[in-house]
Amino acid sequence: MGTDLFPPPLPTRDHALVLLRQMLLIRHFEERCAELYTQQKIRGFLHLYTGEEAVAVGVMQALDPRDAVVSTYREHGHALARGIAPGAIMAEMFGRREGCSGGRGGSMHLFDAATRFYGGGAIVGGGLPVAVGLALADRMQGRPQVSCCFFGEGAAAEGEFHESMNLAQLWRLPVLFVCENNLYAMGSALSITESSADFTRKASGYGMAAGAVDGMDVLAVENSARAAVQAIRAGNGPFLLEARTYRFRAHSMFDPELYRSREEVEHWREHGPLITLTRRLREAGLFAEEDFQALTREVEAEVEQAVAFAEAGTWEPVEDLCRFVYSEVERA
Amino acid sequence: MSGELQVTTYREALRAGLRDALLRDERVFLMGEDVGHYGGCFAVSRGLLAEFGSERIRDTPLAESGFVGAGIGAAMGGMRPVVEVMTCNFSLLALDQLVNNAATWLHMSGGQFPCPLVVRMATGGGKQLAAQHSHSFEGWFAHIPGLKILTPATLEDARGMLWTALQDPDPVLIFENQTLYPMEGSLAVDAGAVAISGARIHRGGADVTLITYGASLWKALAAASTLAEKGIDAEVIDLRSLRPLDDATILASVARTHRAVVVDEGWRSGGISAEIGMRIMESVFYQLDAPVARVCTAEVPIPYPKHLEEAALPQAVKIVETVERMMRHG
Numbered sequence: 001m002g003t004d005l006f007p008p009p010l011p012t013r014d015h016a017l018v019l020l021r022q023m024l025l026i027r028h029f030e031e032r033c034a035e036l037y038t039q040q041k042i043r044g045f046l047h048l049y050t051g052e053e054a055v056a057v058g059v060m061q062a063l064d065p066r067d068a069v070v071s072t073y074r075e076h077g078h079a080l081a082r083g084i085a086p087g088a089i090m091a092e093m094f095g096r097r098e099g100c101s102g103g104r105g106g107s108m109h110l111f112d113a114a115t116r117f118y119g120g121g122a123i124v125g126g127g128l129p130v131a132v133g134l135a136l137a138d139r140m141q142g143r144p145q146v147s148c149c150f151f152g153e154g155a156a157a158e159g160e161f162h163e164s165m166n167l168a169q170l171w172r173l174p175v176l177f178v179c180e181n182n183l184y185a186m187g188s189a190l191s192i193t194e195s196s197a198d199f200t201r202k203a204s205g206y207g208m209a210a211g212a213v214d215g216m217d218v219l220a221v222e223n224s225a226r227a228a229v230q231a232i233r234a235g236n237g238p239f240l241l242e243a244r245t246y247r248f249r250a251h252s253m254f255d256p257e258l259y260r261s262r263e264e265v266e267h268w269r270e271h272g273p274l275i276t277l278t279r280r281l282r283e284a285g286l287f288a289e290e291d292f293q294a295l296t297r298e299v300e301a302e303v304e305q306a307v308a309f310a311e312a313g314t315w316e317p318v319e320d321l322c323r324f325v326y327s328e329v330e331r332a
Numbered sequence: 333m334s335g336e337l338q339v340t341t342y343r344e345a346l347r348a349g350l351r352d353a354l355l356r357d358e359r360v361f362l363m364g365e366d367v368g369h370y371g372g373c374f375a376v377s378r379g380l381l382a383e384f385g386s387e388r389i390r391d392t393p394l395a396e397s398g399f400v401g402a403g404i405g406a407a408m409g410g411m412r413p414v415v416e417v418m419t420c421n422f423s424l425l426a427l428d429q430l431v432n433n434a435a436t437w438l439h440m441s442g443g444q445f446p447c448p449l450v451v452r453m454a455t456g457g458g459k460q461l462a463a464q465h466s467h468s469f470e471g472w473f474a475h476i477p478g479l480k481i482l483t484p485a486t487l488e489d490a491r492g493m494l495w496t497a498l499q500d501p502d503p504v505l506i507f508e509n510q511t512l513y514p515m516e517g518s519l520a521v522d523a524g525a526v527a528i529s530g531a532r533i534h535r536g537g538a539d540v541t542l543i544t545y546g547a548s549l550w551k552a553l554a555a556a557s558t559l560a561e562k563g564i565d566a567e568v569i570d571l572r573s574l575r576p577l578d579d580a581t582i583l584a585s586v587a588r589t590h591r592a593v594v595v596d597e598g599w600r601s602g603g604i605s606a607e608i609g610m611r612i613m614e615s616v617f618y619q620l621d622a623p624v625a626r627v628c629t630a631e632v633p634i635p636y637p638k639h640l641e642e643a644a645l646p647q648a649v650k651i652v653e654t655v656e657r658m659m660r661h662g
Binding site: 068099101102103104105109111112113118119121123126128129130131132133134135136137138140141147159160163164166167170323324325326327328329 | 359361387392393395397398399400401402403404405406407408409410411413428429432433437438439440441442443444445446477478480501502
């Protein structure tokens with residue numbers, strides 16, 4: 001199956017603005033995180049999603065609130081697009097108790113039971129088997145949900161990727177595998193890590209339906225994801241969607257980016273998801289510059305509210321250090 | 333209990349426990365390599381496929397990380413999976429899922445995502461299966477906060493630990509010593525669930541405490557019989573659970589007998605025997621009449637030939653020698 005299997009139709013103006021707003025929110029949220037990192041408000045590892053916004057936002061349009069999402073350590077965008085409150089995400093990065101994981105996880109480990117957001121996992125490939133199991137539980141209990149699993153293309157080199165492909169297809173489980181192909185596993189380019197960089201063919205090797213999409217085009221991503229989820233819900237088994245994307249920022253805040261050129265980054269920035277969507281909308285007459293300005297002001301205010309919420313957050317008492325190593329629910 | 337007994341085996345007791353759980357809770361299913369059509373590598377699940385069908389007695393590909401991870405997901409998704417890993421040697425292929433996921437998610441998510449997973453695996457040596465099928469990793473796993481580690485040694489525990497483990501909201505790993513599967517004995521016809529916390533004093537004694545678990549329990553009991561003939565009265569503790577450890581039972585016993593020998597089929601360096609010995613030192617040091625001693629597996633990969641394998645593993649005769657040496661110097 002080729003790229004852009006499902007050519008994107010034009011959205012309504014209202015929906016287009018929803019997509020644009022979500023992507024803008026992620027963009028501003030991430031840029032603010034970078035500032036807060038230099039101010040040492042956020043510590044540890046910080047992996048920003050800047051440039052990849054169209055993937056999270058496009059895919060989430062296709063999911064129901066009851067569906068499960070399993071994500072990676074570059075998951076702020078997934079969490080925001082899933083609807084976790086920006087304040088709870090920012091507070092998590094500040095390590096505050098009001099964070100979506102109670103401050104226990106930080107940037108790489110956002111969790112939220114209310115939206116069935118199962119992390120935030122920092123072991124590359126480690127989330128895939130869990131997504132298979134969540135889908136197995138749904139199937140065995142007769143629930144119509146889909147488990148959506150995000151992972152980077154680097155994970156496709158891990159054994160857990162292949163084990164999960166095989167299991168999901170073997171048992172025809174309702175899993176949407178979303179491979180975010182940003183061309184680099186940390187700093188290692190595909191050409192030096194993968195014998196074959198065609199991820200849809202890897203899925204085909206397991207008999208799994210697959211398609212690739214321009215991950216810089218949110219309309220294309222949404223359209224592909226909707227078609228994939230519809231097929232999964234219809235009982236056709238799992239689907240692998242490869243979203244071809246690019247991260248504009250460094251792998252993490254410690255990365256001097258020795259492995260790629262400024263020209264390459266600039267080239268991708270010119271084809272970024274915000275530019276791609278606004279150009280399309282402008283051409284169709286669905287969008288004016290004032291819309292962009294108004295949405296930008298809105299999301300900036302929302303991000304500042306999130307920062308204020310995080311700043312006002314509290315520290316978990318040290319006495320609680322060992323809580324939740326084991327469940328506190330008494331056995332029935 | 334009616335008091336009526338039947339002769340059965342450890343293997344059959346495990347199967348009865350599995351069958352009972354499958355009948356009582358429709359969320360329970362068994363998943364692993366060769367658990368269905370083959371009947372289980374150690375024949376524990378033989379016959380269950382015909383009774384419960386392939387959805388609930390689920391053969392998996394050879395993909396330990398994949399199906400253990402799937403068990404974690406299924407557990408968090410509302411099912412009660414029993415994942416069988418053929419031997420604990422193969423569980424090393426699933427360490428990422430067990431240690432990085434199952435053991436961490438509850439804490440890391442601030443209590444949001446409990447993982448009621450049960451994993452069963454065979455452990456231990458003694459069957460001339462050489463170095464990749466004979467190791468004991470239960471002590472290793474007991475190092476990990478977030479996991480619970482069970483070591484059923486008796487028919488009662490083989491029959492009854494599974495149901496209680498399935499009621500536990502957190503991941504429980506059950507290590508079945510592979511030499512025990514054919515062990516025959518009497519078990520109450522109406523035997524059922526047992527507590528999974530707490531050690532059990534298997535034999536009372538006044539002179540020395542033998543602290544052990546799993547198949548080594550029977551070696552320790554044999555040693556205790558020999559010692560009794562020599563006028564040494566050994567108490568034998570079956571730990572049953574390596575995490576959490578039942579400190580109270582261990583310490584009270586050692587405080588009474590003033591001597592302790594830990595018998596562990598794991599390796600000595602950095603093993604659970606070191607942990608138990610240190611806890612004794614921390615709490616009842618001044619009540620000891622002799623240094624704590626250990627009988628562990630020799631620090632080698634378990635060899636194939638029978639004489640070398642026997643030399644590598646803890647044996648009753650070594651336990652007897654260790655206790656006699658201790659009594660002479662104590």
